[in-house]
Amino acid sequence: MAEYKLKTPLTDEDIIKLKAGDKVYLSGVVYTGRDAAHMRMIESLKQGGELPFDPKGQVIYYVGPSPARPGYPIGSAGPTTSYRMNPFAPILIEKGLKGMIGKGKMSQEVKDACVKYKAVYFASIGGAAAVVGSAIKKAEVIAYDDLGPEAVRKLEVEDMPVFVCYDAYGNDLYELAKKEWANKL
Amino acid sequence: MSSIREINVSIIEDAIYNLAIEAAYKLPDDIHQKEKEAFEKEKSPVGKAVLETILKNVEVSAQGVFPLCQDTGLAVVFMEIGQDVHFVEGNLIDAINKGVERAYKDAYLRKSTCDPLTRKNLGNNLPAIVHTFIVPGDKVKIFFDAKGGGSESMSKVQMLKPADGRDGIIKTVVDWVIEAGPNPCPPTIIGVGIGGDFERSAILAKKATLRHLGEKNPDPRLAEMEEEILTKLNNSGIGPAGLGGITTSLGVHIEMEPCHIATLPLAINTACHVNRHKEILI
Numbered sequence: 001m002a003e004y005k006l007k008t009p010l011t012d013e014d015i016i017k018l019k020a021g022d023k024v025y026l027s028g029v030v031y032t033g034r035d036a037a038h039m040r041m042i043e044s045l046k047q048g049g050e051l052p053f054d055p056k057g058q059v060i061y062y063v064g065p066s067p068a069r070p071g072y073p074i075g076s077a078g079p080t081t082s083y084r085m086n087p088f089a090p091i092l093i094e095k096g097l098k099g100m101i102g103k104g105k106m107s108q109e110v111k112d113a114c115v116k117y118k119a120v121y122f123a124s125i126g127g128a129a130a131v132v133g134s135a136i137k138k139a140e141v142i143a144y145d146d147l148g149p150e151a152v153r154k155l156e157v158e159d160m161p162v163f164v165c166y167d168a169y170g171n172d173l174y175e176l177a178k179k180e181w182a183n184k185l
Numbered sequence: 186m187s188s189i190r191e192i193n194v195s196i197i198e199d200a201i202y203n204l205a206i207e208a209a210y211k212l213p214d215d216i217h218q219k220e221k222e223a224f225e226k227e228k229s230p231v232g233k234a235v236l237e238t239i240l241k242n243v244e245v246s247a248q249g250v251f252p253l254c255q256d257t258g259l260a261v262v263f264m265e266i267g268q269d270v271h272f273v274e275g276n277l278i279d280a281i282n283k284g285v286e287r288a289y290k291d292a293y294l295r296k297s298t299c300d301p302l303t304r305k306n307l308g309n310n311l312p313a314i315v316h317t318f319i320v321p322g323d324k325v326k327i328f329f330d331a332k333g334g335g336s337e338s339m340s341k342v343q344m345l346k347p348a349d350g351r352d353g354i355i356k357t358v359v360d361w362v363i364e365a366g367p368n369p370c371p372p373t374i375i376g377v378g379i380g381g382d383f384e385r386s387a388i389l390a391k392k393a394t395l396r397h398l399g400e401k402n403p404d405p406r407l408a409e410m411e412e413e414i415l416t417k418l419n420n421s422g423i424g425p426a427g428l429g430g431i432t433t434s435l436g437v438h439i440e441m442e443p444c445h446i447a448t449l450p451l452a453i454n455t456a457c458h459v460n461r462h463k464e465i466l467i
Contacts, residue, residue, distance in 0.1 A: 021231075036304050066255045066295040075293055076246075076255040081335040081368050103426065104335075104368035125235055125426045126335060126370035127459045128242045130251035148306045149255075149295050161238075163231075163428060174367050177429025181229050182422030185431050 005159070009057025010098035015118045018164045020171035024122065025159040030061045030101070032153040034080050037144055038088040041152075045091065052143030052152050056096035059122075063101075064149035065133065074139040074155070078129030079103040082121070086110060093119045101162055105174060114166050122162035123173060135160060189271045190323035192467065194280035197272070197325070200465050201284030201313075204329035205260060206292040208461040209252040212243045215398040216374070216435065216460055223372060223425075223432040232430025236372075239425065239458055253459040257294035258331030260285040260313040263392060267322035278315060285313045297334065316388060324466055328395050331461040337454075339369035342387050345449040354379060354451055355410060359417045361453055362434065367427020370457035374398060375414070375437045378452035380444035390452035393438035395462045402439050411437045425458075 001021040006014055008028035018024065031053055033041065041051050062082050066075030082089075082102030089100055090113035098119050100106075103126040114121060124132070138156040145151050165173040220243070224236040246253040262281055272280075289296055289310040296310040314332075341361065345353055358377055378389030401408035414437045424430025435458065444450055 039304070064255060064295065064297075066252050066257055067293045069250060069293050072250065075295070076251045076253070078255050080256070081338065083368065103370065105366060123367070123426065123428065125238050126367075127254050127457050128238045129255040130245040130253060131238055131242045133251045133255065134245055148308065149297070150306070174423075174427050177229075177231070177424060177427070178366070178422040180422065181232070181424055181429040181431065183420050184228055184422070185416065185420045 008059050010059065011057065012118045015098060015120055015168050018120055018167050019169070020164050020167045020173040020176060022164040024162050024164060026059065026162055027158045027160070028156070030059045030155045030157050030160070032061050032063050032065070032155060034062050034064050034150055035084055036147045036150040037152050038085055040144055042088050042091060051095070053154070055092050057098050059099035059101060060092065060097060061101040061155065065153070066149070068139070074136050075133055076129035077133040077136060079124040079126055082106050089113065093117045106166065111166050111170060111172065114168055115170050118168045120164055120168065121166035123165035124162050132160065187269050187323065190267070190269055191271050191273045192325060194272050194275040194277055196467060197277060197327070198280040198284040200327055200467060201262065201281050201329065202288045204327065204463040204465060205285055205288035205294070205331065208329055208331045208463045209257050209292060209294050210246050210249055212246070212253060212459060213462065216458070217243055219398050219435045220458065223435060227425070227430050227432050229424055229430035231428045232424040232432060235425035235428055236432065252294060253461060254333060255295055256297060256333040256335065257289065258333045258461065259297060260310060261330040261332045261391070262313050262315045263328040263330070263395065264315065264317045265320045265326040266317055267324045268319050269323035270325055281313050281315055282311050286311055326464065326466050328462060328464045330391070330395060333457060336369040336373065336457040339365035339455040340390070340453055342383060342450065342452045344383065345451050347447070347449050349449060351410065355414055355417070357451055358414050358453055362418055362455070363421045363423065365455065366423050369455045370459070371423055371427055372425055372432045372435045372458050374435050374456040374460045375418070376454040376456060377437065377439040378454070379439060379441040379450070381442040381450060382444065382448070383450055385442065386450035386452035387454070389440040389442060390454035393440040394454055394456040394460060396438045398436045404441070407439045407441055411439050
């Protein structure tokens with residue numbers, strides 16, 4: 001398992017070197033979005049409208065942060081469970097999205113889209129939200145402010161640690177890790 | 186005849202307010218201790234690194250700026266109310282809700298309640314989910330549980346057949362938790378409710394997650410089942426954050442009550458590693 005430092009936006013060259021199990025320190029802009037924001041984004045596409053940001057090369061972090069205290073850009077910000085975004089992720093990947101950050105399993109359709117369009121699903125540590133939140137440098141709501149914690153935010157992160165979970169070759173870190181560590185108690 | 190003890194509901198409101206804030210920022214010591222032990226024992230390097238991050242998270246949060254988890258949960262309140270208590274100066278449920286609303290606003294906690302159909306956030310984290318139990322005496326015991334959506338979604342009630350028995354219960358729980366895998370933020374604490382009826386089993390399962398971690402059920406049959414399930418889960422390979430290892434669950438707690446001769450209700454309530462619960466006796 002390799003370690004990489006990557007800066008967003010990500011390119012196909014970045015993606016093809018990543019393998020399930022690699023640790024990546026992500027820096028640069030990451031957009032937030034979860035259930036309600038995805039429903040709106042996909043509805044907007046259906047109506048022929050625009051997305052709040054151009055997804056080409058970008059990474060979406062599935063998170064609904066807690067409110068920022070005065071003097072801080074954001075509150076706690078750990079990943080939410082990703083499977084609820086199963087219906088939306090392949091559509092955004094087709095539009096050029098290169099990565100999603102979340103926790104938990106996603107669908108075969110998401111894995112297939114990662115292979116077909118060269119994208120990666122990154123797993124982050126659920127419940128390590130204070131650690132992640134305190135490492136976010138800047139946060140700005142760019143769309144759907146009325147959704148509160150579910151608004152789309154533009155984050156600036158520095159060396160955010162994530163693991164490559166689904167790579168562009170169809171591998172699944174959760175399955176690999178489970179097999180490796182079964183019956184080892 | 187015992188006399189009536191009057192309790193001003195503002196005492197309840199303030200208690201709820203304090204419990205909610207403390208729960209969000211300060212992990213219970215029993216869970217923190219178990220996580221430290223798990224870190225020492227974990228054999229997978231990635232699993233160990235995850236546990237190290239989880240322990241660091243507890244420290245960062247305890248400073249009082251960033252809650253343990255961004256999902257500061259629905260406010261679930263279990264209240265054991267002595268039958269000699271008379272609440273005065275207001276409505277008990279209103280007082281609980283006021284305490285929750287103030288806490289979530291003042292302590293910068295995420296408001297997570299919404300309309301189930303429109304999904305519109307209600308903006309105040311109300312209503313609290315309140316379960317009351319009438320007990321002897323003139324005291325009030327409050328358990329506050331900040332219940333996150335990720336682990337709650339990995340919960341279920343299943344009406345087993347009586348013939349499924351002990352082994353059927355164990356298999357159902359183990360299969361379910363393994364299927365949930367990385368979703369509910371392992372290492373988890375698994376609450377299991379056996380018996381009662383449909384809804385009673387679910388309440389027992391949730392109450393089981395509030396038990397001090399490491400305490401076994403006093404019924405040796407159930408204590409043995411808790412141990413057997415825990416071993417099976419920690420042999421699943423799922424590990425911390427689902428990234429592999431021998432720490433999939435920190436504990437399995439079973440609560441049981443009698444059931445109907447035709448039924449075997451089983452409920453599984455999953456709690457994540459930041460199982461935020463606090464209690465107070467008034």
